[in-house]
Amino acid sequence: HSWDLLLAAAFVSDAQYNRNIPFRTSPGALRLYYLYNHWMMRTATYFFIFLNLSLAIFEEPAVYPLPLLVTSLLEVLCLLVFLARLVHFGAVTLHGTFWRDTKNICIMVAILLSLADLTIYGILLEYGVSSIRWSRIVRPLFLINFAESRQIRRAFRSIRNTLPEITYVFLLFMFSLLMFSLMALKLFGERNLQTAEGLPYFRNYLEIVFDLYVLVTTANSPDVMMPAFDFSSWFALFFIAFVIVNTYIFMSLFLAVVYNNYKKHLKNEIRKLAYMKRRKMVEAFNLLKEEEGEQLVVREGRWRQLVQLVAPDISNSHRELLLRISDDEQKGFVAHVPHTVGGSSWPFDTRPSSPWRGKLTFASGRAFVWAFDAIILINAIFIALDEQSPYISYAEWVFLALYVTEILLKVYTHEPRAFFGKTQFWNWFDTLIIFAALTATVLNATLKSTTKYNSQQVLDIVFILRVLRLIRIVDSFQRFRVIMNTLINIVPTMLTFGGLTLVVYCVFAIIGMELFHGKIQFFPAGSDAPHALECGNPALKDSLFARGKYCKNNFNNFASSFIVLMELTVVNQWHDILCGPTWSLGAGVGLVQPAKLYFIAFHIVMVIIIVNIFVSFILEAFFVEY
Amino acid sequence: HSWDLLLAAAFVSDAQYNRNIPFRTSPGALRLYYLYNHWMMRTATYFFIFLNLSLAIFEEPAVYPLPLLVTSLLEVLCLLVFLARLVHFGAVTLHGTFWRDTKNICIMVAILLSLADLTIYGILLEYGVSSIRWSRIVRPLFLINFAESRQIRRAFRSIRNTLPEITYVFLLFMFSLLMFSLMALKLFGERNLQTAEGLPYFRNYLEIVFDLYVLVTTANSPDVMMPAFDFSSWFALFFIAFVIVNTYIFMSLFLAVVYNNYKKHLKNEIRKLAYMKRRKMVEAFNLLKEEEGEQLVVREGRWRQLVQLVAPDISNSHRELLLRISDDEQKGFVAHVPHTVGGSSWPFDTRPSSPWRGKLTFASGRAFVWAFDAIILINAIFIALDEQSPYISYAEWVFLALYVTEILLKVYTHEPRAFFGKTQFWNWFDTLIIFAALTATVLNATLKSTTKYNSQQVLDIVFILRVLRLIRIVDSFQRFRVIMNTLINIVPTMLTFGGLTLVVYCVFAIIGMELFHGKIQFFPAGSDAPHALECGNPALKDSLFARGKYCKNNFNNFASSFIVLMELTVVNQWHDILCGPTWSLGAGVGLVQPAKLYFIAFHIVMVIIIVNIFVSFILEAFFVEY
């Protein structure tokens, strides 16, 4: 292919995938740019980013311990890959741009910090000094700053833009909290009341502030009120006013601020994206244009070559159809300069605006659909019945056979290519579920006949797949299908929030492990270790933490930390989860205040900001799609 | 005044206060209509509505017991007042309209039901049979259906319109819940796990459904997961998936549906209101118009008379100003037919669009403001300091004197009428707070000098007033003032939600009292009653309910029920609050299932619908005002 065709194709691809890298256009650099955007390179980058993040699983405190040498070598490998990727990017992009871009500086600094920390840690360890691997909290920077993570970066930008307004509301909220705390101190402080545990109630100002902050999250909802309420019923009014003002009004206000900003920001981003897309499309057109009478046009031959390059996997008939649309007067050239993004003129936007959009097309008429709905319902009844009876496990084979038949029939009536199209979510779903279930069931039957034992793990998977199959029934009701399609359409964007959450969780998990690691131990039921019921620590005797059997909620390794952080995101009982151990243990080692600050920081970042952005996103997506 | 002037004034008033009663226009009926809308009649109606609702406080189970005869007589009185009001309305409105309006039918049926129930209850009591006063749950109907409660009715209409869509999402949510429960049964049911209390874990399908419903509300967040999590860390993934799908996605979807509907509905309501307002304004104009050349106009004299009738409390200068605006060419007549609602032409909309809108105007320049900000800050420090020192109580007198001086200065520099204008929220706030504090402090000093004792009640009030005074500091920061003004502006509408909540709470409190009343008892600390620590019931020994000292959370009277319902609205620990007693006690009397259903119904109505409408309202108000 000629250079200008390749360059035009690069522009079109950039427009398609919303890339915005100012690359150099010399033939050598262009080839490097193609390589840079190759899916294998991008996948490899993501692989090493996640490998680097998941090193925390193998480093001390480890879920699966590996020797320090192995993890260090893996980390150095990751850092080298990142460096190589950065150098590759530097070779592709314009030099001025490269050094002005904070992303690149950020990655370089992160690499240097990681290497420095690793070296220092290694040397100190040689001399027998154990230090903290502090550079581990910069690892999420790689996820944020590599050009592949555009969506996550956009989300972070959105957060940064929201911060000033959030701060004002937060200050007002803190003012309200401090005022209520002052009132509480005056009202309850001198009454010598006691909590249910017999501790003094509402005596110390800072503790009141903290207790009322917990009440805003509703986590200690009736408990914190009970002593005052027992003393006089009228005091309930204080807490009702508090909850209305702080939990209902202020928390809604946070949502309002975040949502407002989200909408505004989204509009700007979409406008910018559309502008950028159009510019790239025009550039591509200008590269390939020729004069035809008074018009500037792209001839059919070049158009075909371009489409071949940009979308190699569409079928011939599909391409000819697209050409008919672009060249609607059939003059042998495409003359329109693209006025709309993703319009049908010029090199059409080959990517659908939302990946999984599409409707399930059935094998044949209504009778067929209803028959299989009936089968699913009968299957549901069988699943709910007792598993042990042999007839029911025979029935399972019948159901599997029926489902496989259904899929084969559908594939037969449709073209297989159409059936497994990118937008046919339900077809993919069915096929994957059924064949996974088939595989697992066969595997289980083989295991059973050879070893006489069921593998519980395989059985668990079979159970889950069997139940998941029932989701299909939803698709038969038009009303539900609309809602389900809305949900399915927003899955890809939801993954962005997964990335965002991952970054926040990583940082907080690493800090949490440094602060709270090893404070409590989990012993399986029936263990005869000393103080097994008190999580290995006599100080926790009779605490709510031990009574609730929360011992496994600890920061002893990366996986546990993630689960604790998930529980803190859900907020309920967080003061018990987080403070239980540190309250009882920490007074001596000064951990009470860090634990409080740790949670408040986490609550502000995760619940007040990220969860609210998530809710805003669902609201907006719902309004647009539904 | 002439009949047409009075009629025109009635139309203008109706437009002003968003009334839409098709009244008869004969002179007699018109006089009745004026009487019907008189503020004393409306206040009296509200008074009897709330008296009727608050009867539940004095009826068995009573907070303050009154003899049955007294409460019955009061109820009959209320019903007679309602009947009289209804007859009055019938005399005012057109007959056809009266009987077609479901509101009127509703009130009549409610009156009849109440009377019938009262009679039957009385007769049965004569014969020694005790029955249920079931008609008490129709009492909120009076609050909803009297024409005065337009806002609450609008909110209910909004709920009714949302119901179909909510139902679809709810069915899908229930489907998801049932599917997850099925998976949980298959995964955990046969593993012989135990909860922290040693009970079997996840064995029974219906109990799993309920436990997972509780998890959606996050109330049993880590507890329900711990046994499975202790068994294998991988099972945490099940609960994480559950929380993401149901708590985050589905609950946001509920908010989205409610918010979407709220916005749509609000737009329709505003359009309808605007149309109605304009029509009334045109009708009023048509009544008073005269020919002037080619124009139809209202002469200045009649205009003045009309304004005198419609807005008697505005000052002369204000009225002349309004006339200058309406009659901008100063020809001696008002010629514009009102094209916009609340525009400055014709009889201007005298009511500001939102009651408390306004900006605080300061007594004088910046120095004055800053001086008083400094005083407030010093006051805050004094409040936080120890109360016992005599110097600090002397300081309080100084502060009070300073504040009073400030208010007097401000009143002096402004006209008193302007200072205490309807829209001067902060002036009212300051004045009320300071004079209440002054009164209470003087009262307390008098009590102290005469009886040598502080009255703790008075002291409490003084404390609260003293702290409330500090809110003023917020007004000095422009950023905070904007947010505060937004909040203050939406207070009147928030009262609608108060009414809505009152209706729902009344109904649920009355049902709750019938179902759960007397199951548990509260004993003050140090009581030597048998089983005082177990809420008077040995079955509650070692329950979480007794351990948390929740005995006062009961349905033993109307006030307690309201507080329990408030706690259920906050959701946290609700399964302990509601189920604790009935779980342990109810198994015998079959109360376990009713308690579960009771909460689920309350959760759907209050949290899923009303709290979401409240949040939608705050979101929308914030977007409009901020």
Ligand code: NA
């Ligand atoms: Na909670």
